[in-house]
């Protein structure tokens with residue numbers, strides 16, 4: 001996977017890699033170790049108990065208890081600094097170039113996969129996540145322009161042993177839900193990295209969380225970004241603290257869709 005530092009960063013490198021390259025890119029050392037360490041402690045405490053928190057793409061009955069999630073409103077409640085991670089300029093500028101300046105956030109959660117977790121099935125992400133029913137999508141739907149981007153903020157180190165995400169490079173170019181004949185596990189690369197690194201990928205690329213064969217949990221913060229006109233997969237405003245909304249940044253307001261309300265009238269008058 002292509003890996004770039006803050007010094008090397010430009011949004012166009014990200015766009016090119018997500019569309020025409022592997023479909024994923026690693027941004028190195030985006031967040032400080034102190035910030036990530038503090039967030040790790042909060043998230044470990046929050047995910048101590050084995051309860052079904054509503055994860056998906058699991059392959060057996062036990063795995064929902066081992067893929068533990070903390071959803072957006074709870075992240076804000078625990079520590080608004082966790083939500084602020086997505087405002088990082090390298091992530092924000094990449095998404096503006098990839099999905100359009102007024103892109104929004106469809107989902108944000110922390111995901112801790114526990115020792116013994118069996119791995120997700122290879123899949124593509126919303127809005128393509130039920131593309132095996134491609135007759136429910138417009139004719140000729142393809143990936144010539146993106147309707148999704150994913151960020152994974154690494155809170156723990158991601159290793160092959162602890163279930164670092166697997167992704168089939170280039171698979172985003174031919175929009176299709178992967179099936180058993182695709183030899184996904186023979187073709188995939190692993191998105192390994194250190195705490196504070198960020199992987200950006202186009203969710204049309206086949207990917208999945210892998211089994212955790214280590215002795216410890218693997219926490220990543222999973223974020224889904226969408227163009228402004230795609231319905232977010234979650235109602236991020238539901239139960240969100242009104243004070244948080246009042247004081248939040250222009251970036252977060254945009255991410256929550258507040259800059260693009262129900263488009264019943266055009267945002268600007270058409271040209272005369």
Ligand SMILES: O=C(O)CCC(=O)C(=O)O
Pocket residue numbers: 056057111125163164165166207208209210220222
């Ligand atoms: O946790 C991971 O490594 C990937 C998660 C993922 O792809 C998903 O939940 O859609």
Ligand SMILES: [Fe+2]
Pocket residue numbers: 123124125207208
């Ligand atoms: Fe996914």
